[in-house]
Amino acid sequence: AQSVTQPDIHITVSEGASLELRCNYSYGATPYLFWYVQSPGQGLQLLLKYFSGDTLVQGIKGFEAEFKRSQSSFNLRKPSVHWSDAAEYFCAVGAPGFKAAGNKLTFGGGTRVLVKP
Amino acid sequence: GAGVSQSPSNKVTEKGKDVELRCDPISGHTALYWYRQSLGQGLEFLIYFQGNSAPDKSGLPSDRFSAERTGGSVSTLTIQRTQQEDSAVYLCASSLGRGAFTDTQYFGPGTRLTVL
Numbered sequence: 001a002q003s004v005t006q007p008d009i010h011i012t013v014s015e016g017a018s019l020e021l022r023c024n025y026s027y028g029a030t031p032y033l034f035w036y037v038q039s040p041g042q043g044l045q046l047l048l049k050y051f052s053g054d055t056l057v058q059g060i061k062g063f064e065a066e067f068k069r070s071q072s073s074f075n076l077r078k079p080s081v082h083w084s085d086a087a088e089y090f091c092a093v094g095a096p097g098f099k100a101a102g103n104k105l106t107f108g109g110g111t112r113v114l115v116k117p
Numbered sequence: 118g119a120g121v122s123q124s125p126s127n128k129v130t131e132k133g134k135d136v137e138l139r140c141d142p143i144s145g146h147t148a149l150y151w152y153r154q155s156l157g158q159g160l161e162f163l164i165y166f167q168g169n170s171a172p173d174k175s176g177l178p179s180d181r182f183s184a185e186r187t188g189g190s191v192s193t194l195t196i197q198r199t200q201q202e203d204s205a206v207y208l209c210a211s212s213l214g215r216g217a218f219t220d221t222q223y224f225g226p227g228t229r230l231t232v233l
Contacts, residue, residue: 043208044224090160104173105222107160
């Protein structure tokens with residue numbers, strides 16, 4: 001079964017500084033990879049996704065993520081953080097190859113980002 | 118267009134009571150998912166519906182949990198004889214369902230369930 005690890009539970013970053021959130025997955029093949037953001041009181045919003053092709057993926061709100069097969073990682077980055085980026089971020093894995101099972105997502109534990117003024 | 122909606126937004130119940138949580142998916146989405154977000158377990162998959170196919174119930178934690186989807190649209194998650202460990206935010210998501218692997222799931226705001 002697949003699993004996802006987000007090593008950092010909390011990250012504090014100054015506004016305008018760069019941000020990198022780590023995500024490592026365990027899966028026997030190349031999974032489908034996602035980053036979601038959850039703002040306080042809100043549902044999950046998809047930031048970006050990777051299925052195949054170019055390993056650097058651009059998403060919404062100025063985020064990007066890079067798939068590194070050799071490291072089983074899919075880290076999320078943003079060059080300059082805004083106060084509105086304070087939220088919880090979830091990395092998720094979907095497992096292709098199980099047609100009857102849809103695309104059940106397995107989520108990491110989340111990383112809470114605090115933005116200092 | 119409207120997103121995924123869930124009701125109620127908050128539900129407080131007493132231990133042992135049954136509760137029903139409702140999800141209205143995005144119009145035209147044939148795939149529907151339920152997830153649970155709790156402090157101890159993080160975000161976990163519960164159940165998946167795709168069109169008229171039998172649902173994938175592999176994530177339901179016990180037989181007290183059940184879900185149905187009527188007319189291929191609205192879904193209800195029912196928890197019988199609620200326990201305190203059922204306290205969590207229950208999230209619903211829907212997707213187009215045209216191709217299970219590449220569909221993007223769109224999430225509702227969730228129902229926060231508190232069992233006293």
